[in-house]
Amino acid sequence: MAKQPMLKFVTTEREMPVKREADLRRTDFDEIYAEYALAKAEEQASRCSQCGVPYCQSHCPLHNNIPDWLRLTAMDRLEEAYEISQATNTFPEICGRICPQDRLCEGNCVIEQSGHGTVTIGAVEKFITDTAWEKGWVKPAAPARERAESVGIIGAGPGGLAAADMLRRAGVQVTVYDRYDRAGGLLTYGIPGFKLEKDVVMRRIEQLEQGGVRLVMSCAVGVDMSFEDIRAQHDAVIIATGVYKSRDLGGPGAGAQGIVKAIDYLTASNRAANFGDSVPEFESGELNAKGKRVVVIGGGDTAMDCVRTAIRQGAESVKCLYRRDRANMPGSQREVANAEEEGVQFEWLTAPKGFKGEPVSAVVVQKMRLGAPDATGRQSPELIEGSDYDEPADLVIKALGFEPEALPTLWGCPELEVTRWGTIKAEFTTGKTALPGVYAIGDIVRGASLVVWAIRDGRDCAESILGEFAARSAVAAE
Template sequence: MAKQPMLKFVTVDRDMPEKRDAGVRKDDFNEIYAEFAKAKAEEQASRCSQCGVPYCQSHCPLHNNIPDWLRLTATGRLKEAYAVSQATNTFPEICGRICPQDRLCEGNCVIEQSGHGTVTIGSVEKYITDTAWEQGWVEALAPSEERSESVGIIGAGPGGLAAADRLRRAGFQVTIYDRYDRAGGLLTYGIPGFKLEKDVVMRRNQLLEDGGVTFKLNCNVGEDISFQDIRDAHEAVIIATGVYKSRDLQGPGAGAEGIVKAIDYLTASNRLNFGDTVPEIESGELNAEGKKVVVIGGGDTAMDCVRTAIRQGAESVKCLYRRDKANMPGSQRETQNAEEEGVEFVWLSAPKGFTGTDKVEGVMVQKMRLGQPDASGRQSPEVIEGADYVEEADLVIKALGFEPEDLPTLWDQPELEVTRWGTVKAQFTTGATDLDGVYAVGDIVRGASLVVWAIKDGRDCADAIIEKFAAQAAVAAE
């Protein structure tokens, strides 16, 4: 009888790739996790129970065929594993690095629920595609036939890039318009290199370009080109701008020098790591070196900021969050990494103002307690009277989340319908808006969300466009 290659979770313990020592990794922006070796990847993949109802798959927004590619990896059929992985995911090596697996696939693993420790799905996913790149299995797009229809995509983030990949494979002519000088959106300028090294993103951009996707960078819609011009140039347009308007803080001293937005801070750091000259870093405006840094917020962006500040050589880094550790929205894994690197978390704390005349000198902090649940079901923070104090700070980074920009006004498109939150109204299944031939995907529809959801939206929208034009061609041929 052939040896059973799977269900080894009873005899094989869960094991993550080696993590670099915090004392070493906090001095650079390289990724903190090493790659699995072949034997280790096969061993960890073999722990999968191959359950009849794979909750890992159903809780993945892309519904990746996780049990299938784990089995193929465990049995040494890695090229087939890559084929299965990339069939449902445009950027598996990126998702393997930055998805919050603890809240999605791994957090719903059946063997995790039974106390055996989840399968390390994200690390195996990363290993599969990184190996595919090394072995030359990842090839540029090569449509079987070219189509005359063209699609314009506004935004070169994960949603726009995923749609471009899908459409180009089907032979459509695709042009991506983006305000930045490099494609990738938050993958390029938002997420630090210690979570996602930039060559991983750049090689994907190059693959799309090699496959015939046209990039028009440094192109700000509404300034360099009008939205109407883009509509006139293409049979369909996809809005994939993401959400970049930072939520602000109120209170005394909120406009003082030294209080900065997370997106500006992270973009400057990432530009420096690309080798760009960044005046805001050189002047110290967006540089934490030697400073007492306070980051306000508890999401993944806040974790990116505190860990970046550590690497820039801050004197101290503290993170203020108005709820406790159990109720923070960011990844627990990222919080642990930050704590290992020397970040101090000040739970149940919220700012009510800032000290300092022209330049910030401190954050006026209100201590909080958790009261009754709010409308979302989470416990609402309540102020503890008389417990205020001042937290010293030379640099304060606001990481309170993002909201959509006012696209109807910026683009002079009052007929582009938005919700009361400012997000574009679109069908979740297709991305179609009420404007003929105009679609929207990702955060500009959902609000600030995960990269994996943007990838799903981009793929679904592209499929809807492909299906629409195929139907039109069929009718024309009758």
């Protein structure tokens, strides 16, 4: 009888890959977790209970076949595990690194709920695909036949690139347009290297180009090229721009020098630290935390990226203000724990009232308490009168989330319908908009969301477009 390779959660404890010591990792932008060795990956994968109804899979936006590739990993059938993994996920090694598994697959693991500690799904996923790259199993698109249809994609972030990959593998001619000089969107310039080293992203970009995806970089739609020109060149167009307009702060002194946007700060850091670019705003100190008292305002994953970046830049101190408590913050609890280990101080139930100095020298902070639940069920923060105090600051980073840009105005296309929130009106399952041949996916439809949801939208949209092309071909053949 064959040895049972699974259900070892009773005898084998959960064990994450080794995490570098905080004093060491705070000095560089390298990823903080080491790689599993093969034996350890097999051991941790073997803890899976192979549920009849796998909640990990159902709570994954991509519905990855997690139990299947865990079982194959445990049996040392890694190439098959990779094939299963990439069948539903265009970028599994990226999701393995940056997905908030504690809120998705791992957070819904049955053995976690029974007190045995979740299977380390993200770490095993990363191991499988990193191994696949090393072994040469990851191949660029090589369609069986080329198709005449052409698709233009505006935005080279995860959603746009996921759609590009699927369409190109089907033989469609794909061109991706992006305003930045490198593809990847927030994967390249938003997420710091200690969560996602940039060679991981760049090798995917290179693979897409090797497979025939054409990239047109430093191209701002509405400035360098019109939206109508792009529509005229392609049979279909996918809008995958993401949301980059930062939510702002009001209050006295909000315009002072030294108060900056998170996206500007993170982009400057990624350019300087990970690509070696010359960034004048970084070199002048405007977007550099070195030697400064830093205050980050916000409680999401972007705020966590900012506080941990500031630590690595050599800030004198780093504090994070968030208006709710720890249990109610939107960011990953794993990221909060990593930040605390690295020296970040969290000031829960606090919000900025104003700012002092020019350039900024302090944030006027007001204390909060949690009151009645709001429409989402979360307790609403309320001010505590007379609780104000000054928090010294030389650099204030606003990480309050992102909103969509006014694309119909910027692109001179008023017929492009948007919601009352400014997001594009589109079908969630297909990405279709009211404009013929125009689709929209990712954050520009959902609002600021997760990378894994953008990948899901890109794949769904590509499938819908391929269906449309097939239907047209069938009609033409009649």
